[in-house]
Amino acid sequence: MNIDFSLLITEISLAILGLTVFTLGLILPAKSSQKGLGTFSLCGLLVILALTIASWGNQGETLGGMYLADYFTSFFKILSLTALILVILGSKNYVNSQIENHLEYYSTLIFATLGMIIMFSAGDFITLYLGLELMTISFIVLTSFRRTNGKSLEAGMKYLLLAGLSSAVLLYGLSLVYGAAGTVFIKEIAGNIAQGYFNPLLIVGLAMLIAGFGFKISAAPFHMWAPDVYEGAPTPVTAFLAVGSKAASFAVLIRVFLGAFLEMQEQWTMLIAFLAALSMLIGNLTAFAQTNIKRMLAFSSIAQAGYILVGLVAANEAGIKGVMFYSFIYVFATIGAFTVVSEVYNKTGSDDIADYAGLSQRAPLAAVVLLISMLSMAGIPPLAGFTGKYYLFITVVQDYLWLVYLGLILSMVSVYYYLRVVLVMFRDEPADPAPLKLGSTASLTLWLTLAATLFLGIYPWPLAKLANTVAIAFLAGL
């Protein structure tokens, strides 16, 4: 078998970086020198990001079709790496004070990213599952990283058990599809279905795939784990779980459902539309009643999953473009918001919305970033979230107008709970007026996410065009 290593450059260098960071952590003696691991990982990741961008346009398949590289995977690789870099940059303060074992922390984050990349670059179900488990297990470890904290352990335990359940269902679904279609290769499945490999078992398998991936993107009704895990996990991990794991799973959903089951589109779009509607409803409505900001953001992220699913309902080039655009801008809004949350927790030890009183006086930058991030998530122009939602919902105006209306009404509802936090930050007097000093790297992250959210909202065309090109190439390559 010929292996084309040039297609695997991101994966190989990520694996090397992860192992190096891990080994370095073991060799380096003192706790203090371990703190440099974050910087080291960051430098390595920047190089890998540059490599990935430079290899844009490297296309092909290797390992006998088990592994793919195209514009689509490049786009999501860049997205995952950007998210990881922002998370590490924004969490240095938090990690230094809240987390004990830096070496495992950074390397596990890198391995989780590697898992994501393998997952959405997979050409067959076996590789896909391998990547998915690498990602999931890394996240289980990361979730329970604060081992002296009860909530963190509880979250890890819950995630372990529920992710296990969902993996079982997913694996069962994959095996049913294999049984019905006679192959594990995504491309061949499409061909076989077109030739009439039709079987009720295929339908059952498909339903289970939806359940399995629905769990990963925290779409209702497979979302139950998300609030508890989001709340308990260390905040930077929550942020990465919310953006990285979700975006990668959406990439896989597109790859599998459009790549293998485009023929059966009529059957599954209705169900996806139903999941999208339910996620928007449950996410937005339950977010109303939350007093803990991480839980609130968890429900908000369930609602966001609903919005993104709308793009999948369209199942065309515009829909893919919408999913890609939204996933990308969602990275900035979410990491911006969670970085503020982790910085505030680091200083006040609280995640309660009530403790954000007067944040605008104590840390103006943090308050502004949280404001902009939340307005973007709510879809207020001229922020990126507005454009993203527009690109998503415009795709289903023809066929699923009710979904558009539901999305618009619930977006309106969401403004309430987002702005409630803003109100507390800007109107209420702080209990302790002392300025809350942000870490320098955290401030940098905040500035970056703020700039990205504003820029992509005011001038979305470059990213939209890029996503459009990738979507066209993706559909052409099927």
Next chain:
Amino acid sequence: MIEFALNYAWLVPLLPVLSFLTIVFLTRPWARLSSAVAIGAMLGSFLLASSLAWGVFTNPAFIEEPLHYSLRWLGMEGFTVNAGILIDPASAMMLFMVSLVALLVQIYSTGYMKGDPHYSLFFAYLSLFAASMLGLVISSNLLQMFIFWELVGLCSYLLIGFYTYKVSAREAAKKAFITTRIGDFGMLLGILFLQIQFNTLDLLELAAVIPNFAQLGVSLGLLTLIAILFFLGPVAKSGQFPLHVWLPDAMEGPTPVSALIHAATMVVAGVYLVGRMLFLFVEVPGSLTVVAFIGAFTALFAATIAVTQREIKRILAYSTVSQLGYMMLALGVGSLSASLFHLWTHAFFKALMFLAAGSVLHALHNKADVWEMGGLIRKMPITGWTFVVGGLAIAGIPPFAGFWSKDEILLVTWEYARHGHALGYLFFAFAALTAFLTAFYIWRLIFLVFFGPEKANDHVHESPLSMTLPLLVLAVLSGVAGLIGTPWTNLWSTWIHFGDAHSGEPAYLLMLLSVVLALAGIGLAFILYCKDQDKQAARSLAKKYPALYNLSYRKYYIDEAYTWFTRKIVDGGAKVIYLFDIYLVDGVVNGLAALTKGSGQGLKYLQTGKLQTYALIFFLAVLVLTVAFNLDSANALAHLGGVK
């Protein structure tokens, strides 16, 4: 340099944006540094703008073929917006004028605003304003232009209310904002209609498609509606009757602001915009008549008010309203060239007079009543004599700038009348009478403030160089700026024109008439306010015709009428609607909110925290999904299977 300026024209508005950001985020605590940043950036803009203007005016190709580049801003099927830059002689002229006046005003402000606690912020706002105004001028797309249009409105609001501790300033800022919003709303509707009917907002594309409106299935009635809606924006922004009420109140802002925004630049944006959209208005002759009528009426109306006002800046404000009326009139009779020519000259002499007035107020510690001043020219020679130059220019004494442009407007109105527009004679009469009144009220101001006996002002002294230098520059420009548009060397109308370039013979009789009118106005002012030391004649005139005097002094009671209208009609109607609002609308809204909140509270209990529940729900969902999927697919499956 010229090549660079043309290719990087977007730098002209960008530089002040950068200085705005720098001041707000970095240099705000250091006042002097902030103003240096603002002036430095503005100087850069000005240099770019002037080399750009030079490039445009030395290359006749730009007259027919504007420089246009744009990039895709938003795009989706059926709707694309290109943001870009459109440079033709008109926008090049505006770029040069705006950046020059902004630069001079900023230099002036270093003296005028010295010691103000919000000195840095003032320069930040001025920079933001300059950026928005320059952006507006070169926009190639109506949506883009509308955004800048709103931004200049915002800056105007912020700067009018700059002295936030003054109630009157806050009220004036609100009044300006709300009044202009009325017009902006109409304009936005007009823009939306254009997008719906013609599917583009690009100025060049619109200019190409609008003449064929009939083929595109747009009725003349609809086009008229669009034109009138569109015109509402300029009516409000350029202080035309009946939405002029905010402009005199806007004088509550610091004087440099009045000079820059409420005399030279922002208020002429409406004129500029109508000029840009003239291709729309000429298709609907009725709408042009409306423009001309509003313009002519506003010119005369505001001039009659200016005659009796006592506050120095208020006189100038009504004078601005009146001159803006002239510009609209010129557009209404179809002459872009005359309108923008007057815009150009007016910017210099009006900015000059405002800045000179600011210098006077600075010296007199904000004593604003012209009747309490006198003989200031001896103490403040530079301020006084530059003001006199401004007065000669606005009155229309050759060879000062105002003469040429006003003469041009009179000429085009006269020709308009002679080409079979009966209303044209009325417009001409209005314009001629306004010319007389303008000379009268400005020279009334000059005689009262600068000549005659000195009042008891002990510590009056000339302003510092930072304030007098801009005055001198503007005075020179007020003297010579009109020479590029004389009837003999009419460079102006070969550069800037709509349709065919105007190349009429010099009309000596008209020139004579306008000079006679100006001299008569000045002469009357001299007799009433300079020769007559006690101003007995003037006082007795006011006493003799109290009704007329009060009508003018109270500005035709328009503010009172508006207040009455809002108090009685709007508030009264509001009381009725209020009941509807609190019982029906609030009932429904609160009900919905309670429902939403309640369902949130209810759904919360689904999240028990128990693993068993979560697993149960997960498996139930898988089950339901599988069953539903199979039921749903059964038919389709049979169908597909049949096909294969």
